[in-house]
């Protein structure tokens with residue numbers, strides 16, 4: 461059973477930049493209380509203005525999201541995710557901050573156009589924002605397989621996809637992603653573009669399967685979300701969560717793999733683009 465809120469909830473900071481902005485805001489407040497010198501205060505406020513202006517300016521300068529994506533984001537923000545949903549055995553925590561959103565969705569959409577991808581695999585769908593953004597750029601004969609383990613969000617996403625002219629390009633596979641990937645490999649499927657965004661502790665396993673079992677087509681690309689994981693991979697290791705450790709290991713694994721070349725972009729919580737050589 462879902463519970464809908466009357467107004468959208470504000471998302472908490474989950475990217476290095478938004479955490480930095482929050483920290484700076486607190487620092488400016490402390491500086492005011494401690495009555496620091498005028499020059500230090502002016503410098504701090506300049507730093508704060510530079511940091512806090514980036515995200516709104518990216519939104520302003522990027523093409524607006526489609527009505528279907530805007531509706532999906534609004535529906536996700538008005539859902540009461542504090543209620544936990546269960547798949548029977550395991551209770552998983554879902555939260556609106558999982559949704560990638562306008563700038564990342566628009567980036568992925570342009571990657572689909574730029575690569576001419578026709579077969580897309582998404583690993584970790586949540587309410588379907590990134591899946592639908594990429595589907596909007598697929599040609600009519602293109603298709604996507606989206607992996608999601610949670611039945612509730614899969615149904616949530618399907619109802620949003622049904623409101624979009626591009627939703628029928630997306631096939632949802634409800635199962636642990638590693639099982640779905642193995643099944644797809646057994647069926648000799650392959651994909652031009654893969655977006656990884658599920659369990660951070662399994663990223664290395666997803667990556668190995670994609671390359672070892674040729675799920676990634678020759679010349680294909682993998683986009684990987686959260687590769688900056690709130691700064692944890694480059695902050696002191698003792699501050700890392702299990703997810704932070706998973707990402708640090710993944711980033712090292714990819715950097716050491718001679719089969720690929722890659723770049724880590726500081727977009728949102730970090731987006732790594734990988735090309736199979």
Ligand SMILES: C[S@@+](CC[C@H](N)C(=O)[O-])C[C@H]1O[C@@H](n2cnc3c(N)ncnc32)[C@H](O)[C@@H]1O
Pocket residue numbers: 552554558559560561583584585586587588589590591607608609610613635636637638657658659662
């Ligand atoms: C960060 S969210 C995905 C966000 C989505 N890509 C977007 O852009 O809005 C991660 C999703 O992966 C799912 N997930 C976590 N572990 C999984 C697994 N082992 N197999 C499949 N899905 C998984 C979670 O249920 C969650 O919905």
